[in-house]
Amino acid sequence: AQTVTQSQPEMSVQEAETVTLSCTYDTSENNYYLFWYKQPPSRQMILVIRQEAYKQQNATENRFSVNFQKAAKSFSLKISDSQLGDTAMYFCAFMKPYSEKLTFGTGTRLTIIP
Amino acid sequence: EAGVAQSPRYKIIEKRQSVAFWCNPISGHATLYWYQQILGQGPKLLIQFQNNGVVDDSQLPKDRFSAERLKGVDSTLKIQPAKLEDSAVYLCASSLGRGGEGLSYEQYFGPGTRLTVT
Numbered sequence: 001a002q003t004v005t006q007s008q009p010e011m012s013v014q015e016a017e018t019v020t021l022s023c024t025y026d027t028s029e030n031n032y033y034l035f036w037y038k039q040p041p042s043r044q045m046i047l048v049i050r051q052e053a054y055k056q057q058n059a060t061e062n063r064f065s066v067n068f069q070k071a072a073k074s075f076s077l078k079i080s081d082s083q084l085g086d087t088a089m090y091f092c093a094f095m096k097p098y099s100e101k102l103t104f105g106t107g108t109r110l111t112i113i114p
Numbered sequence: 115e116a117g118v119a120q121s122p123r124y125k126i127i128e129k130r131q132s133v134a135f136w137c138n139p140i141s142g143h144a145t146l147y148w149y150q151q152i153l154g155q156g157p158k159l160l161i162q163f164q165n166n167g168v169v170d171d172s173q174l175p176k177d178r179f180s181a182e183r184l185k186g187v188d189s190t191l192k193i194q195p196a197k198l199e200d201s202a203v204y205l206c207a208s209s210l211g212r213g214g215e216g217l218s219y220e221q222y223f224g225p226g227t228r229l230t231v232t
Contacts, residue, residue, distance in 0.1 A: 004156075042225060043203060043205075043225055043226045043228075044117075044223055044224070044225045044226070045157070045205065045207070045223035046223075047220055047221075050220075091156050091157075093156070099170075100145060100147075100162065100169075100209065100219070100221075101159050101162065101170060102157070102159065102221065104156025104157050104158070105156050106154070106155055106156050107155075107156055
């Protein structure tokens with residue numbers, strides 16, 4: 001079974017700074033997908049960024065980028081120029097192909113300080 | 115495009131009572147998921163539907179939980195009887211379909227229903 005570990009329960013950073021959230025996972029699969037989801041206080045989960053394991057290039061979406069280290073089974077999220085609206089819970093998630101079943105980590109609560 | 119709708123947003127019941135949650139997925143989405151999110155944890159998949167058929171219900175406590183997706187559109191999740199440990203947020207999500215190698219469809223989540231069992 002796959003497991004996802006987020007070792008930082010809480011983080012805070014000043015507005016406009018850069019912050020990196022950590023995620024490690026355990027799997028015997030060679031091909032899979034990794035995701036970062038954001039859950040603001042409204043509770044609605046929103047996809048931030050995704051990475052296919054067979055792609056070596058790290059995914060980027062505007063201010064969000066990942067550092068995907070397949071051999072180390074590490075998948076960190078970097079948020080540049082952080083904004084107050086980035087305050088939320090962030091969940092790392094894993095998915096095997098064909099299953100569409102997401103396995104989530106326990107989350108990191110990120111607070112952006114004005 | 116309308117998002118995933120869920121109701122109610124909040125529900126408080128006593129243990130041993132029954133409760134039902136409703137979900138309306140995004141139009142055209144074939145796959146529907148119910149997740150349970152206990153406070154301080156990430157969501158855990160309870161059941162996955164493909165159209166009106168069950169794909170995965172391996173983590174659904176079938177002695178007390180049931181779910182259905184009639185006509186492959188709306189879905190209801192029921193708990194009977196409820197226990198204190200069922201207190202959680204119940205999230206519904208939908209996606210276009212089942213992916214495969216090199217293809218994965220994004221899951222869109224609803225706002226969830228917060229259940230408190232006293």
